[in-house]
Every structure is written in C-alpha cells, then in structure tokens.
Amino acid sequence: MKILVVDDDPLTLTAISHCLTNDDTEVVTAGNGFDAIKVAQDISPDLIICDILMPDMSGLGLLCLLKQFYFDKVPVIMMSSLDKADMILASLGLGAEDFFSKPIDFGKLSARVKNCIG
Amino acid sequence: MSKKIKILLIEDNPADVKLFDYSLREALNTEYDLQMAKDLSEGLELLQKQRFTIIILDLSLPDSFGLETFTSIQQASSDTPIIVLTGMEDDSVGMDAVKFGAQDFLIKGKIKSKTLKRSINYSIERHKLLTELSIKTRKLEERTLELLAEKHKLSEAQKLAHIGSWELEIKTEQFMLSDEFRNIYGLTDDSRIASFDSFLSHIHNADRDLVSDTLRNSIKNLLPLSLIYRIIRPDGVIRTLHLLGEVQADNFGIAMKIAGTSQDVTERFHEEELDKLALAATKSYNSVVILNPEGKIEWVNEGFTRLSGYELDEVKNTSGEILQKGKKESIITQGSYCSRVVKEKTPVSYEVLNYDKQGIGYWTITTLTPVLNKHEEVEHIIAIDSDITIRRQMEEELMQANKIAEHSLRKGNKALTELMIAKKQLEESMKVKEQFLANMSHEIRTPMNAIIGFTNLLLKTPIDGDQHQYVNAIKTSGENLLVIINDILDFSKIQSGKVTLEQIELNFSTLLPPIVEVMKGKAAEKNIRFLTSIDERIPDQVLGDPVRLNQILLNLIGNAIKFTDHGEVKVALELVGEKADAVEVLFSVTDTGIGIESSKLSSIFEGFTQATNETTRKYGGTGLGLSIVKQLVELQGGRVHVKSAPGKGSSFIFVLEFKRCNKKLNPELESAHEDNLANPLYEGLRILLVEDNTLNQVLAKKVLTDWKWNVDIAETGVSAVQKIRDNDFDLVLMDIQLPEMDGYEATRQIRKYTAEPKTNIPIIAMTAHAINGEAEKCLRAGMNDYVSKPFDPKDLYHKVVNVLRQSTENKTILKQPYKMQPTATKNTDLGYLTELSRGSKEFILQMISLFLEQTPIALASLEEAAKNKDWAMVGRVAHKMKPSLAFMGIKNLKDLIAALEEEAKQGTNPDGMKEKILTIRDVCNKAILELEAEKSAFV
Incomplete structure (x- = not known):
C-alpha cells in the first residue's frame, strides 16, 4: 500500500508519515503540487492526502489536476486548517474522497485512511 | 589380315x-x-x-x-x-x-x-x-609424367596464393600438410606428417580452443569448417589464417578424414580493417591519419592532404617526420606519444607546430586514439589533427589585449581605491556628524529635562504668588529654549535628510485640543482671540504623522501669536478633496498681526532668515521655524503658501493629503483617563530605574513614587543586569545613554542571560533621541516600548500599563504585585509529540529538528514583514507557524497567533501587531532553547 502525502509544512509531513507507516503501508511525501504530480507518476499511490493551503499550487488545484488528468481512480483526502463549510464542500465537489480538518486528530487518522482504501 | x-x-x-x-x-x-x-x-x-x-x-x-x-x-x-x-x-x-x-x-x-x-x-x-x-x-610412364607436372603446378599455385592444403586422418590423428602449408606455418623440418597436437601447438593461445573445438565439432557433426585464427610462427611472427575444410565419412556416417585448405590472410585482414577505418576517416573534414602500432603512416585522408599539402604516397610508411621539417625534438616527442598510446591504450592529445609542403608553419592540436581489436591489442592508431593556427593567433592577440587591459585596470583600480578612501572618509565624517547630533540631542535635553521637570514640581509645591510668577517665567523660558533646541536639531536632521514620516493613525479630534490648550493660554496672555474651526466632513481618523503635523501647527500658530499684538489668530481645517482612499485637508493659520513685506515673502522660509533684522531683536527666535515648516509640509507632499501685507496680518496655508483609516479606535487609548493614575490595581509595582544622571533620577523617582510604585535605581547597564538577577522587579525603565554598557546592551543581556521569568521582564526605554529608527532599535534590542526624554508622565504611565498588560505573566503581577512566579514554567510541552511517536525516539528527534530549523526562519520573515508593514505576509507567516507551535505544545502562543492573524487581515493596529510579534519571538526563542536542551538529552 502506498500513500502520498502533500503538505508544505515538513513537521506535518513527518507526523502523518510516522502515523501511517507500517509493515504493509509505505508513505511518500511531497512539499508542493508540482512535486506531488511527479512523485505520483513514479510510484502510483493507492491514496493521496493533500493539504489545501499551499504556496505555488493550492491543494484544490492539485485535486483538479489529479482527478481530471492523472489519477482519477486514486482516492484523495484533503486537509485544511481553514475549516469552513464551503472548503469542505468544494473539496468533495471536486472529487475528494474525504476531508480532515487541522489540527489533525492523529488518533482517528489511520482509521479513516483505512476506510478510504478499504 | x-x-x-x-x-x-x-x-x-x-x-x-x-x-x-x-x-x-x-x-x-x-x-x-x-x-x-x-x-x-x-x-x-x-x-x-x-x-x-x-x-x-x-x-x-x-x-x-x-x-x-x-x-x-x-x-x-x-x-x-x-x-x-x-x-x-x-x-x-x-x-x-x-x-x-x-x-x-x-x-x-x-x-x-x-x-x-x-x-x-x-x-x-x-x-x-x-x-x-x-x-x-609407355602410356603409364606418360601419365605419371603428366601427374607429376600437375602436382608441380598445384604446388606452384599454392605457393603463389599462399594456400596450403592439409588432411587429417581422424583415427590416427595424423596430419598431412602440403609444402605451402608448411611454408605458411614457417615449419622447417622435412617431416610432412604432423600430429594434431603439434598442429594445435602452433596456434595462438587465445585462438587455440576455438580451433580445436570447431574441428572436433565438424568431425562429430560432419559439418564443413571455416575458421579464422592466428598462428605464432617459430620465428615469432603472428599471422592470421583462414582455414577451410570438409569432412569425409564412411558408409556408416562416421568421419574418416577431414581435409581442406589454409590461407594466410594477414594482409587482407589488415587491409580490410584499414579499409573500414579509412572509409570512416575519409568523410571527416579534419586531417585523419591511420598509423600502425609502430607509428608509421598507413593511410591519410583528404583532410590531411588539404592541411599539409602532402599526398599519401609522400608520407606512407614514414612517421610523418616530413611535417616537422627535420626538427629532431618534435619528431622524438611525437614518437614517444605513439608509444604511450600503444602502451596505455588511452588517447593522447598535444599541440604541435607543423610545416606544410610550402614550408608554411601551422599549429594543430593532434589527438592520437588507439584502435583495439577484440583481444584488446592495439591494431591501429588514429591521429586527428585540428588546425588551431587561428586560435593560437587569437590567443596571442588576446594576451596582448589582456596586458593592455590589465594595465588600464590597474590604473582604474588605483583611481577606484582613491575614490573609495574618499568615500569612506566622507561616510566617517557623516557618522561623526550624526553621532554629534545624537549626543547634542542628549546633552542638551538632559538638563532641559531637569529644568522643566523640577520647575513643574516646584509649581506643585506650596509657593506664593511672586515665587509662582518667577517659577512660571523659568518654566516658560525653559519651554521656549526646548522649542528652540528642538528646532535646531530638527533643522539639522532635515538638512541631513534624516527625517522620515510616519503613516500611523492621526486623530484630528485628539490632535488639536492639546495645541489649542497651549496656544490659547499664550494668546490670552497677549489678549488675542484664539479661534479654531474644523470642517466636520473631515474624517476623525486618518493615516499621517501626528508628531510632524503637531510641529507644523505649533510653529505656525506660535509665530502667529508672536507677531500679533492685538486681534485674533484663527486656525481652520477644511476638507477640500475626497478620494476613495484619501482626503485632502486645507490647513490655514491666519492672524491680524504685523504682516510681512511682499519682498520678503519667499525668503522667510529660508533658514536663519527673519522678516527684518528688527524681528530678531524684538521677537527673538532662531528663524528656523518656517524653514522647518516648509520642509515638513513638502516632505508630506504639500506646499506652503503665505498671503500677507505689512499691517494687514498674515495667512499661512497648506494642503496635505491623508489616507483614510478604517480602524476602530484603540480601546486602550479610550480608556486613558486621569483617574487611572491612581489605579490601586497597579499600586506596589516594583520598578527598576536605570539612569545615570542624578537629576533625572530624582525627577523620575518622584513621578513614579507619586503613583505609589516602588523604585530601585541602577546607574549603569552592568549593575542593572546584576540587580535584576538578584532581585525581583515588575518592570524596568531603562535609559539608553549609560556609561560602560548602554541600555541596548543591558537589555540584550537581560533577555539572553537570565532565566525565566526574568528574561521576559518588561523594559521601557527612555530615549533622548527623537531620531527615527531609534524606536526600532529599542524593539530590536528586546525592549517592549520607549518614551522620549523628557518624558510625559501620562505617556509613561500608559505605556507601562500597556506593556504590563501584554506581558504574559502580568495577570498574576497585577493581582499580586509582590509575588513572583512560583515555578519556572516551560514554554514547550512534548506530551503530545510523545503520544504521537508511539515510542519512536527518532520521530520525536526528527520533529524537534524540523522545528529548530524552521522556526528561526519563520520568525525572521515575520519581523521582516512587520518592518515592511506587509501585514498580509504577517498573517500568512503567523498562520503557517500554527502547526509547528501545536506540535511542540507551545500553548501560550495559541491565542496570540490567532489574534495576530486576525489583526493582520485587517491591517490595523500595527503597534499591537508589532508587540505581539515581539512576544511570539521571545517565546519561540525560549522554546528553541528548551528544545535544544531536550534534543541533546535525547542523543
């Protein structure tokens, strides 16, 4: 199982990576949308977790790219500290599988991730 | 018959x-x-x-x-x-x-x-x-002769073609060889029959197995045979042979005999290789020469001929000496290059001077490349020459040009150095000037401070009418003197371009009353009416520089009153322009005074000039005021106009543009009241006053003790730090100009080298410098705020309250002013991180390291953004810092950051934001120290 996590904050990446890595799950990280696409093409992840508020390319923009051109079959979970209803709706409307608000509840994180990949 | x-x-x-x-x-x-x-x-x-x-x-x-x-x-x-x-x-x-x-x-x-x-x-x-x-x-004899003749012919033919024939008897492994075969092999013994083994023994080591295996295979499978292999002749020469053979089998299909021919193809082989190389080389424009491993020319291409003028047959089998015109050295050198190539099997490049057929010299860069066969032996050497004559010429010219350039450069450098020395000298003299300015400012203001301060105190003591009069006179003189001094200093500052304008909230409704108060009194003294009129359409609050506006108005109004003996002085503010984001206000100061001669109307704005020589004698003043007014107005983008005629009074007018300001009033300012001065909540505050001037000490101490605060005094920066370490204070009032260690350094020491909670102790600077940039310097050194000397007690009070309120520990201080924090609290809490780590120490270390890497950068960009007033950036950085702070459990910044984010969005309260940023920075720095300690504990 390969999970790609995209966030411009290295601490968040490290924390999520640590939380989700186990014997049959590998976590790969990217710091921005452009790198994320490159990495995704390399490793073909089973799940993508993506922050919304990022410089250069916003998470929603990345979500659109993924769904339209590259990886429409791969489930994407969006996360953001901007916990507004319209942000959640926008993400889901653009094709995200689920939405986490930040700060992340790491306790529930792995359970919800399992839900998404099945 | x-x-x-x-x-x-x-x-x-x-x-x-x-x-x-x-x-x-x-x-x-x-x-x-x-x-x-x-x-x-x-x-x-x-x-x-x-x-x-x-x-x-x-x-x-x-x-x-x-x-x-x-x-x-x-x-x-x-x-x-x-x-x-x-x-x-x-x-x-x-x-x-x-x-x-x-x-x-x-x-x-x-x-x-x-x-x-x-x-x-x-x-x-x-x-x-x-x-x-x-x-x-007879017939038989004839036949025999024929046969013999044929045999002879065959032998001759074999000799000519260098083809030998051979036969191998399979059962006996006996070999039969023709003469020519033996010739080819260089065999000298007369024996015609050789064994299979001895046949093999002549074959080159590397090829032997191949030959043996192929032969055996042919015999086994009755296949025809074709081999190319090398032999080493008894005389040591290596030749390449082509062997052909066919197997003869008996009726049962078992091979009896294998026979065929063997031909020496060494030359042809070599020729073919040569041909292949030659074909490739022909196409090259460069000169390409194919040499044998001994360095002798075997073939040259057109390029060579074009370059050297020589044809192949003129140089074939030579080492190309002809190109060196007999220069022994270069001939030997080239030969040694060839040997090196063969020995080391790597290419070699070198530059060489050649002479063509006409005797004209040309430079080439020659590359020798070995061509290896499949056994890694050097078969040929390829020499490629590129004509670099032109390049070398250009190099020569370039060197010449370089020499010339260098010479000019040296000259230029010298001139530059001289210029730089001059520049440095100028800068130093400017620094000296600035320093002088600053010093003067301090030196002059300090005693002024004392005079005015004590005068005020004196006025509060019981004195009789005469004394009151005298003291008032002293006070007025002092104040006047202060004004003059300020003027002079201001003028110098403006002259040296050291004035920058603020863009902060300017509230007309709070700006004018104090001026009015002051001026009213003065006007009343001269029995002049003092009128003010403010256009109500002017928004209450705009962005501008209140201090400078104050200065301008005070100057103009002061002048008006000074030069008016009777009548009135009117100050009016009118809204004359409205834009989406700004307003234009017209200021006018009109008096019924003595007026100004038209010829002097322009010159009054120049420094040190007054309308008449009499003016100085009669009215005093430095004559700087208007010059300063003019410069200040122009600095803000406006122009001053004057309408006047002798005996008819004067009217000074200027228009300034102010940007609109939408922020609500600072609630703290609103609650500024005289009553708070005796607010019991703040009683008992322990203040450390750091001031070296005795007069100022007494003055300040009096003011502070009036407020029921406890005051301790330190006279130098060093003793201040010491006192803070040894005692508990709630706030420090720190003069900047101190002997040994100045206020900045003392503050830095306190911030860096004391422990919690002392390192965060609020420090308010007292600075005599009104130089811009002073404020920032204070903040950067770690001070929380500053007052200027001589300080306004009210201003000081408000600032103290502000600072205390914003200091995170202050809540407890305000309630229990004497008590210190019982235990030193940490800024970080790794509980959350530990939970997340699920026992992985590496994870915790990694997260801490990332925090330690990121946070200083974030703090720096936060401060940079605040400096540039890029509030949007401040908000972004603040937002981005939230996760890091959360991970490290820095809870006490949570609300502050959120508040900062919100304020940054609005873009108002820059002071408040700056203070928050300072606090954030302090806490983060402490967190960094704590985490560094944790980190080393881990490792």
Whole structure:
C-alpha cells in the first residue's frame, strides 16, 4: 500500500508519515503540487492526502489536476486548517474522497485512511 | 589380315631347309606362307619388302654369325618375333639370343613338328604380349609424367596464393600438410606428417580452443569448417589464417578424414580493417591519419592532404617526420606519444607546430586514439589533427589585449581605491556628524529635562504668588529654549535628510485640543482671540504623522501669536478633496498681526532668515521655524503658501493629503483617563530605574513614587543586569545613554542571560533621541516600548500599563504585585509529540529538528514583514507557524497567533501587531532553547 502525502509544512509531513507507516503501508511525501504530480507518476499511490493551503499550487488545484488528468481512480483526502463549510464542500465537489480538518486528530487518522482504501 | 602365318626362314643349308619345310607342313598344314632366304642380306632384302609374322633365323650364315646375325635381323624388324636355330653345339648362343630378345631357340636336328608348332605359336603370342605390355608401360610412364607436372603446378599455385592444403586422418590423428602449408606455418623440418597436437601447438593461445573445438565439432557433426585464427610462427611472427575444410565419412556416417585448405590472410585482414577505418576517416573534414602500432603512416585522408599539402604516397610508411621539417625534438616527442598510446591504450592529445609542403608553419592540436581489436591489442592508431593556427593567433592577440587591459585596470583600480578612501572618509565624517547630533540631542535635553521637570514640581509645591510668577517665567523660558533646541536639531536632521514620516493613525479630534490648550493660554496672555474651526466632513481618523503635523501647527500658530499684538489668530481645517482612499485637508493659520513685506515673502522660509533684522531683536527666535515648516509640509507632499501685507496680518496655508483609516479606535487609548493614575490595581509595582544622571533620577523617582510604585535605581547597564538577577522587579525603565554598557546592551543581556521569568521582564526605554529608527532599535534590542526624554508622565504611565498588560505573566503581577512566579514554567510541552511517536525516539528527534530549523526562519520573515508593514505576509507567516507551535505544545502562543492573524487581515493596529510579534519571538526563542536542551538529552 502506498500513500502520498502533500503538505508544505515538513513537521506535518513527518507526523502523518510516522502515523501511517507500517509493515504493509509505505508513505511518500511531497512539499508542493508540482512535486506531488511527479512523485505520483513514479510510484502510483493507492491514496493521496493533500493539504489545501499551499504556496505555488493550492491543494484544490492539485485535486483538479489529479482527478481530471492523472489519477482519477486514486482516492484523495484533503486537509485544511481553514475549516469552513464551503472548503469542505468544494473539496468533495471536486472529487475528494474525504476531508480532515487541522489540527489533525492523529488518533482517528489511520482509521479513516483505512476506510478510504478499504 | 590373312590368317596365314607368314614365315621367313633364313637358312643357308638346303637340306635343313627341306627338313624344315617338311616339319612346317606337318605342324601348320597349309596355314602358312613360307619365304626363304639363304643369307642375311637376302633376308634383310625380303624384310624390307614384306612384313612377316615370324622370322626363323639360323644363326650361322655365310655372311654373318651368331648374335650379330640376330641383332641385325632384330634391328630390321623390331616388332616381328624371331626364333633362332642353332646347331647342337651352339645352344648357349641360342640362349644369349633369347636374352637379347629372341622369342625362342631351336636346336637343328632335334626339331620335331610338334616342337616347331608349339614354338611358333608361343613366340607369336609372346611377342604380342610383350608388345602390348611395352605400350601399356609407355602410356603409364606418360601419365605419371603428366601427374607429376600437375602436382608441380598445384604446388606452384599454392605457393603463389599462399594456400596450403592439409588432411587429417581422424583415427590416427595424423596430419598431412602440403609444402605451402608448411611454408605458411614457417615449419622447417622435412617431416610432412604432423600430429594434431603439434598442429594445435602452433596456434595462438587465445585462438587455440576455438580451433580445436570447431574441428572436433565438424568431425562429430560432419559439418564443413571455416575458421579464422592466428598462428605464432617459430620465428615469432603472428599471422592470421583462414582455414577451410570438409569432412569425409564412411558408409556408416562416421568421419574418416577431414581435409581442406589454409590461407594466410594477414594482409587482407589488415587491409580490410584499414579499409573500414579509412572509409570512416575519409568523410571527416579534419586531417585523419591511420598509423600502425609502430607509428608509421598507413593511410591519410583528404583532410590531411588539404592541411599539409602532402599526398599519401609522400608520407606512407614514414612517421610523418616530413611535417616537422627535420626538427629532431618534435619528431622524438611525437614518437614517444605513439608509444604511450600503444602502451596505455588511452588517447593522447598535444599541440604541435607543423610545416606544410610550402614550408608554411601551422599549429594543430593532434589527438592520437588507439584502435583495439577484440583481444584488446592495439591494431591501429588514429591521429586527428585540428588546425588551431587561428586560435593560437587569437590567443596571442588576446594576451596582448589582456596586458593592455590589465594595465588600464590597474590604473582604474588605483583611481577606484582613491575614490573609495574618499568615500569612506566622507561616510566617517557623516557618522561623526550624526553621532554629534545624537549626543547634542542628549546633552542638551538632559538638563532641559531637569529644568522643566523640577520647575513643574516646584509649581506643585506650596509657593506664593511672586515665587509662582518667577517659577512660571523659568518654566516658560525653559519651554521656549526646548522649542528652540528642538528646532535646531530638527533643522539639522532635515538638512541631513534624516527625517522620515510616519503613516500611523492621526486623530484630528485628539490632535488639536492639546495645541489649542497651549496656544490659547499664550494668546490670552497677549489678549488675542484664539479661534479654531474644523470642517466636520473631515474624517476623525486618518493615516499621517501626528508628531510632524503637531510641529507644523505649533510653529505656525506660535509665530502667529508672536507677531500679533492685538486681534485674533484663527486656525481652520477644511476638507477640500475626497478620494476613495484619501482626503485632502486645507490647513490655514491666519492672524491680524504685523504682516510681512511682499519682498520678503519667499525668503522667510529660508533658514536663519527673519522678516527684518528688527524681528530678531524684538521677537527673538532662531528663524528656523518656517524653514522647518516648509520642509515638513513638502516632505508630506504639500506646499506652503503665505498671503500677507505689512499691517494687514498674515495667512499661512497648506494642503496635505491623508489616507483614510478604517480602524476602530484603540480601546486602550479610550480608556486613558486621569483617574487611572491612581489605579490601586497597579499600586506596589516594583520598578527598576536605570539612569545615570542624578537629576533625572530624582525627577523620575518622584513621578513614579507619586503613583505609589516602588523604585530601585541602577546607574549603569552592568549593575542593572546584576540587580535584576538578584532581585525581583515588575518592570524596568531603562535609559539608553549609560556609561560602560548602554541600555541596548543591558537589555540584550537581560533577555539572553537570565532565566525565566526574568528574561521576559518588561523594559521601557527612555530615549533622548527623537531620531527615527531609534524606536526600532529599542524593539530590536528586546525592549517592549520607549518614551522620549523628557518624558510625559501620562505617556509613561500608559505605556507601562500597556506593556504590563501584554506581558504574559502580568495577570498574576497585577493581582499580586509582590509575588513572583512560583515555578519556572516551560514554554514547550512534548506530551503530545510523545503520544504521537508511539515510542519512536527518532520521530520525536526528527520533529524537534524540523522545528529548530524552521522556526528561526519563520520568525525572521515575520519581523521582516512587520518592518515592511506587509501585514498580509504577517498573517500568512503567523498562520503557517500554527502547526509547528501545536506540535511542540507551545500553548501560550495559541491565542496570540490567532489574534495576530486576525489583526493582520485587517491591517490595523500595527503597534499591537508589532508587540505581539515581539512576544511570539521571545517565546519561540525560549522554546528553541528548551528544545535544544531536550534534543541533546535525547542523543
């Protein structure tokens, strides 16, 4: 199982990576949308977790790219500290599988991730 | 031919003839034809005329005798059988005759017809046989000669073609080789037969197995054979051979023999390789030369000819010496390069001067590249020459140009250095000037501070009317003097371009009343009416520089009052322009004073000039005020106009643009009240006053103790730090100008080297410098706020309250002013992180390291953004810091950051934001220290 996590904050990446890595799950990280696409093409992840508020390319923009051109079959979970209803709706409307608000509840994180990949 | 036997009898004795005839008849019947001759010559005669089947000859004839007879007849009739007749005593002669070729001999007298018949038949037969035999023999001999000739031809052909033939007897493993084969192999022994093993032994080590295996394979599978392999001849020369062979099998399909040819193809092989290289090289524009491993030229391309002028045949088999015009050194060098290439099997490049056929010199860069065969041996060397004559020429020219450039550069450098020295000197003198300015500011203001301060205090003490008058006079003088000093300093500052304007909230409703208060009194003294009018359409709050506006107005109004003896002074503010984001306000100060002569209208704005010489004497002043006003107005983008005529009063007008400001009023300012001065909540505050000037000490202490605060004094920065360490204070009032260690350094020391909670102790600077940038310097050194000297007690009070309120620990201070924080609290809490780590120390370390890496950068950009007033950026950075702070459990910044984010969005309260940023920075720095300690504990 390969999970790609995209966030411009290295601490968040490290924390999520640590939380989700186990014997049959590998976590790969990217710091921005452009790198994320490159990495995704390399490793073909089973799940993508993506922050919304990022410089250069916003998470929603990345979500659109993924769904339209590259990886429409791969489930994407969006996360953001901007916990507004319209942000959640926008993400889901653009094709995200689920939405986490930040700060992340790491306790529930792995359970919800399992839900998404099945 | 008739069946009849033709017999010739040569006998001289008639009786013998008759007897013979009778015997013949009996023997042969009539199947014969008999001719007789009585002597040799007759016989010979008859022989010449006729052919006989057989000759019967008597050896003793009258004209001949014995063997002579026989040989004569034999000679005459070489292919006729002869029977000789002898007497009884002559039988040995008969035997001799047979030896010589007679078929038989008969003894006369003993001839019976049976014998005769038999003998005749036998002789004829025998003769026939012998004749046939000799024919056959001759034919055979001829054939043999032919064969020999052919063999010889073949051998010659093999020699010419260098093809040898060979045969291998499979059972015996014996090898048969032709001469040429042996030639090819360089074999010197005469043995034609060699064994299979000895055949193999001549083959090159590397190829032996291949040959052996292929041969065996051919034999096993009855396949034809074609091999190319190398041999090493006994003389050591290596040759390349092409072997062909076919297997002959018996009826059972088992190989019996394998035979074929072997050809020396060394040259052709070499030629083919050469051809391949040559083909490639031909196409190259550059000069390409193919050399053998000894460095001798085998082939050159067109490029070479074009470059050197020489054709292939002029240089073939040489080492190209002709190009060196006989210069031994370069010839030897080139030779050594070739050897190196062969030895090390790597390419070599070098530059060399050549001479073409016309004797003209040209430079080339020559690259020698080895060509290796599949056995990693050097087969050829390829030399490629590129003409660099032009390049070298250019290099020469470039060097020349460089030399010239260097020379000019050196000259230029010298000039530059001189310029830089001059610049440095100028900068230093400017620094000196600035320092002087600052010092003057301090030196002058300090005693001024004392004069005015004490004067005020004096006024508060019980004094009688006269004393009151005197003291007032002193006060007024002091204040005037202060104004003048400020003017001078301001003027100098403006002159040296050291004035920058603020863009902060400017509230007209709070700006004007104080001015009015002051000026009203002055006007009243002279019995002049003082009127103000403010256009109500002007928004209450805009962005501008209140201090400078104050200055301008005070100057103009002060002048107006000064030069008016009776009548009125009117100050009016009018809204004359409205834009979406700004307003234009017209300020006018009109008086009914003495007026100004039109000719002097412009010059009054110049420094140190007053309207008349009398003005100075009568009215005093430095004459700087208007000049400063003009400069300040122009700095803000406006212009000052004056309308005046002697005796008719004057009107000074200027228009300034202010940007709109939407922020709500600072609630803290609103709650600023005189009543708070005695607010019991703040009683008992412990203040450390750091001030070296005794007068100022007394003054300040009085003010502070009036507020029921406890004051301790330190006279130097060093003792201040010490006192803070040894005692507990709630706030520090720190003068900047201190001996030994100044206020900045002392503050830095406190912030850096004391522990919680002291390191965060609020510090308010007291600075005599009104130089811009001073504020930032204070903040950067770690101070929380500043007041200028001489300080306004109210201002100081408000600032103290502010600072205390914003300090995180202050809540407890305000309630229990004497108590110190019981335990040193940490800023970080790794509980959350530990939980997340699920026991992984590496994870915790990694997160801490990331925090330690990121946070200083974030803090720096936060402060930079605040400095540039880029509030949007401040908000972004603040937002981005949230996760890091959360992970490290820095809870006490959570609300502050959120508040900062919100304020940054609005873009108002820059002071508040700056303070928050300071706090954030302090807490984060402490967190960094704590985490660094944690980190080293881990490792």
